[in-house]
Amino acid sequence: xxxxxxxxxxxxDASLCALGGTAPNPVLSTLRYFRDEYDAxxxxxxxxxxxxxxxxxxxxxxxxxxxxxxxTKQCPAEAVCGERKQPQTIDAEKCIxxxxxxESCKFExxxxx
Numbered sequence: 001x002x003x004x005x006x007x008x009x010x011x012x013d014a015s016l017c018a019l020g021g022t023a024p025n026p027v028l029s030t031l032r033y034f035r036d037e038y039d040a041x042x043x044x045x046x047x048x049x050x051x052x053x054x055x056x057x058x059x060x061x062x063x064x065x066x067x068x069x070x071x072t073k074q075c076p077a078e079a080v081c082g083e084r085k086q087p088q089t090i091d092a093e094k095c096i097x098x099x100x101x102x103e104s105c106k107f108e109x110x111x112x113x
Contacts, residue, residue, distance in 0.1 A: 001038050005031055050112050053097045057113050060101075062087035064109035071101040071110060 008024035008031075015021040031038065040046045047055040060071075060080070065087040072080040072088055079094035080101055087109075090101065102110040 001031065001035070001042065046113075056097060057092060058090050058095055058097065058099075058101060059111050059113060060088050060090055061109045061111055064107050066107055066109075068107075070106070071104050074100050074104040076100060 004027065008027045011024045012021055012028070015023070037048060040048050041052070041055065045055055050056055067082060067085040067087060069082075069084055069088070072082065076098065077094050077096045079091045079096070080088050081091065082088035090110075099112075102112060
């Protein structure tokens with residue numbers, strides 16, 4: 001992140017025209033106002049906003065899951081499995097991270113991490 005900031009500042013300072021001088025401003029602005037987001041994505045491999053599919057994981061809280069099977073039936077990838085009236089689990093290998101399980105659960109048992 002620091003290197004990106006240094007490069008943007010160098011481009012800004014070394015530019016010979018107004019356009020070149022303002023070109024790095026979007027990068028510098030996002031670094032200034034969203035540095036925590038950059039850090040989380042790059043260093044922790046997490047997306048605090050929960051929108052980067054590659055960085056989020058779904059899991060079912062066994063304390064909240066009633067085993068109603070609604071999420072199991074709704075999952076287009078057949079990634080949710082388990083017995084009726086038992087806590088379900090999500091197979092991370094099969095999960096396509098579409099969020100259908102999250103939307104369909106009435107017990108707020110599906111967690112996004």
